[in-house]
Amino acid sequence: MSVELTGAEITVRCLQEEGVDYIFGYPGGAVLFIYDELFKQDKVKHILVRHEQAALHAADGYARSSHKVGVALVTSGPGVTNAVTGIATAYMDSIPLVIISGQVPTAAIGQDAFQEVDTVGITRPCVKHNFLVKDITELASTIKKAFYIASTGRPGPVLVDIPKDITQQKTVFSYPNSVSMRSYHPEVDDNSRQVKKAAQLILGAKRPMVYTGGGVILDNASEELTKLVRYLNFPCTNTLMGLGGFPATDKRFVGMLGMHGTYEANMAMQYCDVLIAVGARFDDRVIGNPKHFYSEERKIIHIDIDPSSISKRVKVDVPIVGRVSQVLNELITLIKASKEETDAHAIKEWWKQIDLWRERDCLRYDRASAVIKPQMVVEKLYTVTKGDAFVTSDVGQHQMWAAQFYSFDKPRRWINSGGLGTMGFGLPSAMGVQMANPNGVVACITGEASIQMCIQELSTCKQYQLPIKIINLNNRYMGMVRQWQEFFHGNRYSESYMDALPDFVKLAESYGHVGMKIEKPEDVEGALKEAFKLKKRLVFMDFITDQTENVFPMVPGGKGLSEMILV
């Protein structure tokens, strides 16, 4: 007779079977048996955060930087509600996570029991799927399904809610090798006809544009993308989520597009005749006013794994449902084999036009400024880290400057919350990134407002000796809010001034880290060098930056891509 295991043992065994090395969590009553099992083994290492939101962001950063599923463990009730922001953040950016949450015992469900919330109900709109395990014999297969669903198709977070009594009950453990679900088929149908049509359009293009997004990163398809774009000599732009998908230092890269995209990227997007959209979802921050976008004629090819991303906001001419890597590979083969060639003359003319737009130098700023310009800090960070750091960010102006001024040549190096725009994401996600890349250089670019949303994680960083470098672009404002108030609300800076700021140097020191305050432009590079020499220490660098600096270009809400406010 086989031995029986408790639900808690089974849970931990499942994680081991999945090859999970780190799990980010916070204990509580409903998960005590699971914590007891974690204690008895050392394959799955538990990272104790200081707030459940951070557990989710850390698991998320781990997943984004490693292409593995991130795992978080939280208790019932407030553990879950604290985690919701992190779950929604991952959901909006299609990040594969498995969240294990404790629940009150089966018999207590619905009784308004202590620390009971309807976890499945609360998280339903912000997960790819969720489960409540009501029968111990289904626990292992449910966890298997959770990992499968999270990591296949369009990825996303999957939550498994486990009542406490299930973690105590016993059953025979066997972990299924494979999953088959009649209602979930992530593999895609044959799309070769569509791919052929796309190849035809591409070869006939006179003003082509390649627009790529998070799908390229999620599918590890940067190599294929780079190959195709270089072969065709087409211009390429990335969304905020797609940065690093195509090397930013390649001259074919025209910068990020969208609300804070470059002049050349937005103009090329507006005036191209064939648009090749790859794993990007025509977000409202990307194409601006759709009516204005339609006012120019162009043919659109759209490659996406999720049919619901296609023709959602913008009608496309050649929809291709499929994995980016597979479709790009087929395109490369078709195009190379084709007797037809691209119109070299037209494309040369198109590049001339783009270069003219480039001359507008839309990202310029005052390099001789007597106060520290935030853009300059990011540029220096790029130099000092030789462009090879993992950069996480929070949300606001600093996020945009990081995206504009740190040239990402590799995928999974730029980690930020694009879809939900979650302040507080930067530091905890950096913890996950550092865990997944123990030898990697990890920098967190943040603002004095955002960093305070998960500042408690400085303690976690101390406990696990995470040598993250925090680049605080301290403008004493919720700069992004202030910018909108300046542009659209008559300079009335309602509640966007950050008053009563802590002394960040002392704060860092009190957590056992190194703190630095940098106030002069000439000190920026030296300070960065010094900080990055401290390979084993977390350094909190408080840069006192220009309070009035704004992010340009900017496509104001409701305006079209070519209607940017320029510096």
Next chain:
Amino acid sequence: MENEAGALSRVAGLFSARGYNIESLSVAPTEDPTLSRMTLVTVGSDEVIEQITKQLNKLIEVVKIVDLSEGDHIERELMLVKIRAIGGDREEVKRLADIFRGNIIDVTDKSYTIELTGTSSKLDAFLDAIERNMILETIRTGASGLGRGERILKV
């Protein structure tokens, strides 16, 4: 869809979260008890219907979807209606029920309860034919539908 707790709320939640309308919804297990079949009536432009279909397809518990209105189909709804029926009205109500092929399934000396099946517009027409203040209560199931002839939705 899978006959599982929570499947219905995922569908309903999707409609409310994305601002779509549910005109009516009827659902029950099929001959295969692990599956439920739902008929959901909604209105929207072609683009909206396309998005609704794609979004529903993404729900893990949804096994298969057809848009019945894309082809020939049959649609039926059941209504129970309790009507005040006193004196001369009794004959009149019974006559109307006959015209609409309804069955009187409960009788008191003051009321008739009529069971009526048909398309939603037939049920509407019946109600329109009866004086508003004679209608004591109504309940309708919402439409259930099947494709005609060889159009079969089966897993």
